Amino acid sequence: MRNTRDTQLLFVLSKPGRRAGRLPACDVPTADIAELLPTAAVADAPPALPEVTEPQIIRHFLNLSTQNMSVDTHFYPLGSCTMKYNPKRNERAAAMPGFADLHPLSPDAAVQGMLHVLYEMQQYLSEISGLPACSLQPAAGAHGEYAALLVAAAYFRDRGELEQRRRVLVPDNAHGTNPASAVMAGFDTVAVKTLPNGGVDMDDFRGKLDDRTAVLMITNPNTVGIFEPNMRVIADEVHAAGGLVYLDGANMNAILGITRPGDFGADMQHYNPHKTFSGPHGGGGPGAGPICVTDALAPYLPAPIVERVGSGSSVVGSQESEHNAAATNYPLPPTLYRLSYDRPKSIGRVRSFFGNVGVLLRAYCYIRTHGPDGLKRVSENAVLNANYLLSRVKHILPVPQGDRCMHEFVASGSKIKKEKGVAAMDIAKRLLDYGYHAPTVYFPLTVPEAIMVEPTETESKETLDAFAAALFRITEESPELLHEAPHSTPISRPDEVQAARSPCLCARWD
Numbered sequence: 001m002r003n004t005r006d007t008q009l010l011f012v013l014s015k016p017g018r019r020a021g022r023l024p025a026c027d028v029p030t031a032d033i034a035e036l037l038p039t040a041a042v043a044d045a046p047p048a049l050p051e052v053t054e055p056q057i058i059r060h061f062l063n064l065s066t067q068n069m070s071v072d073t074h075f076y077p078l079g080s081c082t083m084k085y086n087p088k089r090n091e092r093a094a095a096m097p098g099f100a101d102l103h104p105l106s107p108d109a110a111v112q113g114m115l116h117v118l119y120e121m122q123q124y125l126s127e128i129s130g131l132p133a134c135s136l137q138p139a140a141g142a143h144g145e146y147a148a149l150l151v152a153a154a155y156f157r158d159r160g161e162l163e164q165r166r167r168v169l170v171p172d173n174a175h176g177t178n179p180a181s182a183v184m185a186g187f188d189t190v191a192v193k194t195l196p197n198g199g200v201d202m203d204d205f206r207g208k209l210d211d212r213t214a215v216l217m218i219t220n221p222n223t224v225g226i227f228e229p230n231m232r233v234i235a236d237e238v239h240a241a242g243g244l245v246y247l248d249g250a251n252m253n254a255i256l257g258i259t260r261p262g263d264f265g266a267d268m269q270h271y272n273p274h275k276t277f278s279g280p281h282g283g284g285g286p287g288a289g290p291i292c293v294t295d296a297l298a299p300y301l302p303a304p305i306v307e308r309v310g311s312g313s314s315v316v317g318s319q320e321s322e323h324n325a326a327a328t329n330y331p332l333p334p335t336l337y338r339l340s341y342d343r344p345k346s347i348g349r350v351r352s353f354f355g356n357v358g359v360l361l362r363a364y365c366y367i368r369t370h371g372p373d374g375l376k377r378v379s380e381n382a383v384l385n386a387n388y389l390l391s392r393v394k395h396i397l398p399v400p401q402g403d404r405c406m407h408e409f410v411a412s413g414s415k416i417k418k419e420k421g422v423a424a425m426d427i428a429k430r431l432l433d434y435g436y437h438a439p440t441v442y443f444p445l446t447v448p449e450a451i452m453v454e455p456t457e458t459e460s461k462e463t464l465d466a467f468a469a470a471l472f473r474i475t476e477e478s479p480e481l482l483h484e485a486p487h488s489t490p491i492s493r494p495d496e497v498q499a500a501r502s503p504c505l506c507a508r509w510d
């Protein structure tokens with residue numbers, strides 16, 4: 001039963017004199033605050049804070065916290081920007097005081113454990129991508145795209161080609177962040193058509209590829225859940241035209257340990273740890289978008305990079321260790337890892353300190369927990385679950401790209417729209433009443449009335465069957481009921497554009 005009384009504003013619940021706790025009487029000498037602080041620093045009156053009891057506070061926040069859906073409370077088959085279930089052991093590891101309490105300005109010698117982990121993380125991400133150099137700095141997938149395109153621009157500038165190579169080719173079913181990042185990095189975008197099967201239209205691609213091309217940004221597997229059939233040919237032709245291939249690695253969760261972007265022709269890529277490994281995303285918390293690149297692009301990566309000094313022997317007595325000892329004033333362990341700033345061609349920093357280290361730690365734990373065979377099984381199960389669900393859903397909502405998919409598929413609600421006037425949005429909203437997070441809708445634009453579904457590898461057959469059954473029941477319901485859905489949430493249908501562009505974050509209670 002929803003408790004709406006305790007989720008009213010705390011200011012509404014407030015009654016003078018109520019307290020969640022009371023301090024014992026003061027047992028030390030007191031002094032007048034005006035004698036201790038300058039007059040300007042002393043407030044005229046106490047702040048107008050709500051006065052409530054402890055149960056009121058607990059009920060208020062606990063009930064508020066359950067008004068939304070989350071990956072810990074509901075099946076969350078979002079699609080594209082999916083945040084998959086985060087194992088709790090990774091949360092616990094990232095919260096260990098040895099990691100969580102470190103000061104980001106500590107000298108290298110005082111944070112050798114953290115640098116060791118970050119160094120290994122760079123190595124793992126390089127190994128998984130087949131691209132030998134890595135920067136952990138970017139704070140989100142889109143930020144990784146932007147940083148990598150700055151790297152590409154620096155590379156072409158160095159070769160005296162930047163004036164000529166202004167274009168970034170982007171297939172028309174790409175995530176919106178791809179063209180946006182290209183423009184922010186100073187390039188012009190050129191859309192490349194895709195075919196009904198989701199693959200790149202090779203004629204259109206070849207017609208647009210020339211010596212003005214700097215980069216082709218491609219998502220593979222792509223946003224309709226298809227592994228690009230001509231990937232190798234496309235990469236070879238971009239390279240032959242003097243361009244670079246950027247791989248939007250958001251969908252790496254479909255190919256871990258099975259194939260590597262570096263092996264199928266990518267020169268650079270970003271990871272979305274929230275979807276591929278483990279970590280929060282967007283409104284769920286800070287993110288990360290580490291990037292990996294070829295040796296040729298490595299000099300331009302953001303600085304600093306974590307480097308291993310020597311081959312494991314102590315470097316006590318080195319310039320660094322003397323600097324560290326002087327900075328901390330106590331004897332320090334041997335310095336094996338350091339932050340290297342000596343990168344004259346680097347594009348510079350793209351994030352303060354060392355990126356969102358807490359997010360990277362969760363992803364590190366995920367990789368270490370699974371190991372190479374386990375990561376491969378993660379992808380196999382993600383693909384298996386998506387194909388199972390596709391086979392259950394395609395009779396209810398047609399899937400234009402066919403009977404097989406990688407990690408996700410895109411169903412189309414256009415038939416039911418024509419027959420009953422029920423839109424993809426109506427179906428997505430009604431799913432909330434059945435206790436499922438809504439899938440991504442109306443993306444990609446190449447599929448009419450798109451409903452994108454990504455179950456991820458952690459879900460059981462029972463959950464997938466129940467979700468398919470709910471979809472079936474929804475398509476049998478009356479259009480009137482669906483147009484008004486959801487019926488069980490605190491807010492039903494806000495104006496989504498207004499809510500995003502002009503959020504009203506103030507409340508009045510007088």
Ligand SMILES: Cc1ncc(COP(=O)(O)O)c(C=O)c1O
Binds near residue numbers: 219248272
């Ligand atoms: C295909 C694709 N590219 C790029 C992004 C952007 O990533 P982020 O939201 O972390 O900026 C996403 C979102 O997860 C995505 O699904």
